[in-house]
Amino acid sequence: MKNIMVTGGAGFIGSNFVRYMLGKYPDYRILVYDKMTYAGNPDNLLDVTAMYGADDPRFDFVKADICDANAVADAITRFSIDTIVNFAAETHVDRSIMDPDAFIQTDVYGTYVLLEAARRHGLERYHQISTDEVYGHIHGDHRSVETDAVAPRSPYAASKTSGDLMAVAYYVTYGLPVTISRGANNIGPYQYPEKVIPLFVTNAIDDIPLPVYGDGKQRRDYQYVLDHCEGIDVVLHRGQIGETYNIGTGGEMENLRMVEILLDELGKPPSLIRHVEDRPGHDRRYCLNVDKLKALGWEPRHSHEEAIRKTVRWYVDNEWWWRKIKSGEFKEYYKRLYGDRKVINPA
Ligand code: NAD
Ligand code: DAU
Secondary structure (H helix, E strand, C coil), rough: EEEEEEEEEHHHHHHHHHHHHHHHCCHHHHHECCCCCCCCCCHHHHHHHCCCCCCCEEEEECCCCCCCHHHHHHHHCCCCCCCEEECCCCHHHHHHHCCCHHHHHHHHHHHHHHHHHHHHHHCCCEEEEEEHHHHCCCCCCCCHHHHHHHHCCCCCHHHCCCCCCCCHHHHHCCCCEEEEEECCCCEECCCCCCHHHHHHHHHHHHHCCCCCCCCCCCCEEEEEHHHHHHHHHHHHCCCCCCEEECCCCCCCHHHHHHHHHHHHCCCCCCCHHHEEECCCCCCEEECCCHHHHHHCCCCCCHHHHHHHHHHHHHHHHHHHHHHHCCCCCHHHHHHHHHHCCECCCCC
C-alpha cells in the first residue's frame, strides 16, 4: 500500500489522519480528495501544505465530490491510487435532523460511487470510516461488539449504516477487499465547533452559555482523535479483509462530567451551563467493546479526562483557527439551532 486517497481529508479526523500517515510512513503518498463543504477547511492542512509543496510527490489535493464518478475515476488513474480510506461524509447529527438530504447523497450514494470505482480499478483496499452510532442507543451495561445488529436512530446514523452495509455487500458479492472501522466520539485539534466539545470550549472562553441537551446524563466515549487514527492504521495494516473493527476507549462518560472537566481546565464557572430542550431521538448511551482491535496490538493512549483537557488546551492556544469559523456560516447555523431553543429545568 503506497498511494492512498483520503476522501474527506480536509475535515477534522481526515486531516489528523493525513498528518499522522505522512509522519509515520515516509514511502507513502497521500491524495486528499475533498469537496470542501462547510466542514472542509484548508487551515486544517496548513502545516501539511507548507511542508509538502506543489512539487512534492508525497502529498496532493483534489477538490471534488465523491458523488462524481468521473472525478473519482480521474483521481484514481492520475495518482495511481491503490487504496481508498473514506472519511468523506456529512457528520453532524443535528444538521441531519434539520436537512437530511446531503447525508443521503454523500454518506449513502457517495459511498457507493467510491466502492464501484474501487471495484472497477481493482484497488488493493477500500476502508470505510464508520461510527458507533450504527448500533443505536445501547441499553444496560452492554458494550457493542462488531457482530451486534445495527439499529441506527438518526438520519445521520441511518445514512452511515447504509454505507457500511453497501461496503459489506461489495466484499461479499464482488470480493472487493473491504475493511470497516467504527469510531466513538472523537475530540482533538481541528474539529468544527458545531460538535459539543469545541462548541462548549469556544463558548466558555467568550462567557457564552453552554447549551446542554436535556438532563446532560447521556453517555459518550470521548476518544482522542490520534488514538482513532492509530486504530485505523492498525486495521489497514493488520486487519482482516471483510471484517469490521470498533475503535474507542471502551469506556463511557456522562456529558455533564465532560462539561465539569472542560470548565475546570478553563477556570470557568458552572453557572455557564444552560439545560435546553433535548435533541429529537437523542441516543442516551454509546459504548464499545474494543477487544477485537486490541487483539491486533492496539491500545488507546488517552483516558477521557486526558483527552478532554488536552483538547481544551488546543482550542485555548489556537484562536486563529476557530474565531474565523465562528464568525462565518456558523453564525446562521447557531441561530437556527439554538436561537429559539427552550431553556429547561431538568430537576
Ligand atoms: P468533518 O465533518 O469534520 O469532515 C468531513 C469532510 O468530508 C470535510 O472535509 C468535507 O468537506 C468532506 N466532504 C463532505 N461531503 C463530501 C463529498 N460529497 N465529497 C467529498 N468530500 C466531502 O467529519 P469528521 O468528524 O472528521 O468525520 C470523518 C469521518 O469519520 C466521517 O465519515 C464520520 O462519519 C466518521 N466518524 C466521525 C466521528 C466523530 O466523532 N467526529 C466518530 C466516528 C466516525
Ligand atoms: O459517536 C460518534 C459520533 O460522534 C460521530 O459519528 C458523529 O459524526 C459525531 O458528530 C458525534 O456524534 P454526537 O451526536 O455524539 O456528537 P455531538 O458532539 O453532536 O454531541 C455529543 C453529545 O453532546 C451528545 O450527547 C449531544 C450532546 N450535545 C451536543 C451539542 C452539539 C449537547 O448537549 N449540546 C450541544 O449543543
